[in-house]
Amino acid sequence: MTRHNFIPVRAAQGRHSRQAHADLPEGAYEREMSKEGFFGPATFFYHQRPPTGWTKFEGPLRPRAFDLKKLAAPSASPWGAGVVLHNAAVEIGFWTLAAPMPDLARNADGDLLLFVHQGAGELFCDHGRIAYATGDYLYLPRGEMWRLRPAARTSLLTIEATNAHFSLPDKGLLGGQALFDPAMLDVPEMDAAFRAHQDEAGEFTVEIKKRGQVSWATYGYNPLDAVGWHGDLAPVRINVSAFRPVASHRYHLPPSVHTTFVSDRFVVCTFTPRPFETDPGALKVPFFHNNDDYDEVLFYHAGDFFSRDHIEAGMLTFHPSGFTHGPHPKALKSMLHQPKPATDEYAVMVDARDPLEVGEAALGVEDAGYVDSWRGPA
Structure with a gap:
């Protein structure tokens, strides 16, 4: 990713965790706001209520879902x-x-x-x-x-x-044979x-x-x-089936560790089954985050999509940059305790640095109610 010089800040206020994605203040929900996806500086907020608990969402930034199975011709x-x-x-x-x-x-x-x-x-x-x-x-x-x-x-x-x-991503400290051996x-x-x-x-x-x-x-x-x-x-x-995903039993890793292919202005990531975190204080679901620099696309290939509700294999979700998103309300019940030892999902993610336009084919297979799947109490 492009290297930037950001304004350096080292500060904290109120009740907060010292370690991101773990040991949250009791009853709090974590939200990450970061630069350059998950590659730049970040701040972590601790909210009293889920940050996606809207009662109504209007405008072009709404999260969208498309049932690509219906594009069967x-x-x-x-x-x-x-x-x-x-x-x-x-x-x-x-x-x-x-x-x-x-x-x-x-x-x-x-x-x-x-x-x-x-x-x-x-x-x-x-x-x-x-x-x-x-x-x-x-x-x-x-x-x-x-x-x-x-x-x-x-x-x-x-x-x-x-x-x-x-091209293949730079696997850094993990070594060139991580995720899959070339x-x-x-x-x-x-x-x-x-x-x-x-x-x-x-x-x-x-x-x-x-x-x-x-x-x-x-x-x-x-x-x-x-x-x-x-x-x-x-x-x-x-x-x-050849992928060997990186996992940490004490820390919920960001989606960027699953990067499979990179291009000039976007990356392709692959989610495959991995063990859940076992540390009692570690998050067991994706953390809420502001998607302000990248449009996020997820194609659901197979399995049980543990952080999503009303999503089936063959569907694709589109989260435009600029709004907070994260797990669906049903997934929050298992935020710190998972009934299964491992995930059971296969999905392809595309993170695009520039805004994406919706193609005509997708408009005819959109699930217009997807935005309301996060709806909180009035």
């Missing part, structure tokens, strides 16, 4: 899929594919990340062939030609790094199935997206005809 091309959220640096969509792609795709706008919410099949690309399954991330570098051949109906969350690229990244192979795909006869069209517009290049042969490659740029696959 299949599209033969990724460029025909619905755009859910977007800004100049990132485009998030949801794509359902029911049959093999008739054409190839090539994204000249930026790197592309596909998260397989449901389905299985094969990816054919310039570099070869690789199988995919539910829970896979498929990374496609800018300019790669590719197509999917599903063996089962496939639904994917798509994340484009517009005019930029994806050796777990699989690359395509030029195997027998790939060679058989090369031999298919007929015309092949490549749909090339640039500046949001599609052009078509048609060949009298399969343009995925490379016979070899070498280098340090290639598509990769990794499944969420």
